[in-house]
Amino acid sequence: MLTGSTLRCVTYIALAFVNIPYYTQACATFERFKIYCMRLKTVLTVVFVYATTGLFAQSNYKHSIGVRLGSGQYDVIAAAYKAFITKPGALEFDLGIRPYDVHDEWVNVSFSGVYQHHFDIKPVPGLKWFIGGGMVVANSFSDNKEYDGFNMGIFPTGGADYKFSKIPLSVSADIRTTINIVEANHDHDNFYQNVGVSARYTF
Numbered sequence: 001m002l003t004g005s006t007l008r009c010v011t012y013i014a015l016a017f018v019n020i021p022y023y024t025q026a027c028a029t030f031e032r033f034k035i036y037c038m039r040l041k042t043v044l045t046v047v048f049v050y051a052t053t054g055l056f057a058q059s060n061y062k063h064s065i066g067v068r069l070g071s072g073q074y075d076v077i078a079a080a081y082k083a084f085i086t087k088p089g090a091l092e093f094d095l096g097i098r099p100y101d102v103h104d105e106w107v108n109v110s111f112s113g114v115y116q117h118h119f120d121i122k123p124v125p126g127l128k129w130f131i132g133g134g135m136v137v138a139n140s141f142s143d144n145k146e147y148d149g150f151n152m153g154i155f156p157t158g159g160a161d162y163k164f165s166k167i168p169l170s171v172s173a174d175i176r177t178t179i180n181i182v183e184a185n186h187d188h189d190n191f192y193q194n195v196g197v198s199a200r201y202t203f
Contacts (some may be wrong), residue, residue: 061170065203066080129159138150153178154178155178
């Protein structure tokens with residue numbers, strides 16, 4: 001997250017750019033204009049240093065967005081968003097898809113939400129393990145009525161999350177033992193293991 005010093009630097013830049021017309025008119029000599037340019041360059045350098053320190057030199061993060069690859073009945077690839085709502089607690093939301101081509105073609109589109117409670121693995125900065133639980137809802141689209149319809153399941157979850165300290169990237173692995181409550185396709189098992197890996201940009 002941006003620090004107070006970073007925000008002040010950003011404010012200085014905004015004021016500097018707003019006052020460019022004033023400076024170009026008021027600078028009677030080329031030397032005074034050069035001084036103004038040097039000061040602006042200094043401000044930009046300071047902002048860059050603060051921003052780099054604040055964003056990239058952290059082992060924690062607040063938000064992240066990326067992709068999750070899994071083995072679920074309702075999603076094999078999903079857009080993933082994760083946000084920490086407390087220091088140990090985070091919510092993750094995944095919008096996924098899984099196409100099928102068995103007997104009749106159909107595709108599942110799913111949305112899942114999960115709460116994860118994190119615990120530090122102290123010998124490794126940025127590495128945490130977590131447990132939690134969530135729910136998945138999905139719809140199967142098919143011309144065959146045996147596969148077409150609404151699905152819903154609940155699951156406990158556990159896994160690990162690692163945030164790189166030098167780059168804005170988080171990777172994680174998790175398992176979601178999903179229990180089907182509502183199924184459009186009754187050929188599916190009542191429960192299944194959804195093992196996934198994720199890579200997300202952090203900010």
